[in-house]
Amino acid sequence: SKRRPKLFWIAAAAPLTSVILGSVLVYLTHAENHGIQVIGHLKKGLNPPSVTSLQFSPPYMMLALKTGIITGVIALAEGIAVGRSFAMFKNYNIDGNKEMTAIGTMNIVGSLTSCYLTTGPFSRSAVNYNAGCKTAMSNVIMSLAVMLTLLFLTPLFHYTPLVVLSAIIMSAMLGLIDYQGAIHLWHVDKVDFCVCLGAYLGVVFGSVEIGLVVAVSISILRVLLFVARPKTTVLGNMPNSMIYRRMDQYTEAQAVPGVLVLRIDAPIYFTNASYLRERILRWINEEEERAKGEGEMGVQYVVLDMGAVGSIDTSGTSMLDELKKTLERRGMQIVLANPGSEMMKKLYSSKVLELIGHEWIFPTVGEAVSSCDYVLHSHKPGAVMDSAAAHGNMV
Structure with missing residues (x-):
């Protein structure tokens, strides 16, 4: 069905065919008397209202x-993921808030009529998509079919063997494992692969809840590490330009x-803040050692490119101080x-801007380096304190 979507009905009918053949075989051979477990008696009818059964005690x-x-x-994760996947195929947009509202409303109403948890499953959505369904009317027809089954066809499942249902579930689980997707994660991002592997192992050896907790914990740890240990890189000048890019x-x-x-x-x-201060000083020490070994001029100016710094708190301003x-x-x-602008407001309010000096604030890295280079070649190296006044006269 994946290679030929028009033959989707073969894969879709496979579980039903297995149930029918298994039930007929058990009925003809009386296999339930020889150790084969069957579903047994099922009550006909729809689920009763459960409004009066709701309990709000502690x-x-x-x-x-x-x-x-x-x-x-x-x-919610499953429903939104399915919606985005099919939205990509059909070239339309979905609103996550509306999806959450719809799923929440369905479950609230369903809880009043003894319904199971409602979401947007992959399997039925894929069947609808391959069948060419365009609107939600397909769900109405499916609901009517389920209702007719509950009202009139449940006795037919009396001889259905449990092993057939187990095989259907196992085959569905194997179909959900995306080996290529896991390999792709390994090549693209090792941390995302660890999240995927942690969720898989948690579900297999524990439960869905454990798998979810493991995946979320690894993701939160990654965010915390990114925030606590931000990346700092050295920029260099591209030849014959005012552009500065990462030297590595x-x-x-x-x-x-x-x-x-x-x-x-x-x-x-x-x-x-503390990590950044130590990391900047370490960069300066490494650059000083490199310049000393190559007989070049030592570091006189440290230009910090703040283009990616979206915000700063009082600890950050204290660090700059x-x-x-x-x-x-x-x-x-x-x-x-x-x-x-937000950073400038914080620096102004904390008086750090006055301490650094307005003349040492530039809109681009190129202008900042050009100004520093001009002062270096106009005055003797090391005269940083006097160069501020000279720079003020230059600008």
Whole structure:
């Protein structure tokens, strides 16, 4: 059916065919008398209303909250994932809020009539899609078919062997395992592969809840590590341009003597302020050792590219304050390039902007390095304190 969508009905009819053949075989051979377990008697009719059976007392309420949160997250994740997948095929957009509202409304109404958890399953959505269904009327027809089965056809399932139902479930589970997708995750992002593997092992050796907790925990840990240990990179000048790019990515990028350009790729909060200060000082020490070994000019200016710093808190402004004083004692000047409006407001309110100096704030890295290079070649190296006044006259 995957290679030829028009033959989808073969795969769709396979479970029903297995049930029919298994039931007929058990009925003809009386296999239930020889150790083969069957479904047995099933009550006909629709589920009764459950409005009067709702319990809001503490023991039941806590269990309902615990189960509801877990199953709700799973149902929403599955429903939205299915919707986005088919939206991509049909070239239309879906609204996640509307999807959540629809699923929540269905489950609230269904809880009043003894219904099972409602979501947007992959299997039935795929069958609808391959059958060419265009509207939700297909769900109405499916509901009518289920209702007729519950009202009149349940006695036919008396001789259905449980082994057939187990085989249907196992075959469905095997069909859900996407080996190629896991291999793709391994090649693209190892952490995403660990999330996938953790969820799989948690479900296989534990339960769906454990698998979900493992996957969410690994994802949260990744976010925390990204926030607490943001990436800082050294930028170099692209030849014959004012463009600065990562030197570890662009081999043609060249360092500017006397100027160290660093890019911070995350907001500056209390969780990473200390790490950033130590990492910047480590970059400076490494650059000083490299320059000394090659007989070049030492670092006189440290340009921080703040283009990726979306926000900063008081710990971040304090870090810049301490970094400014530390560099000043070493005869260096801190320069900020491309700071955002929110960051400028925080620096102004905390008086750090006044400490650094308005003349050391630039809209681009290229302008910041050009200004520093001009001062370096106009005055003797090391005269950082006097160069501020000269830079003010230049601009």
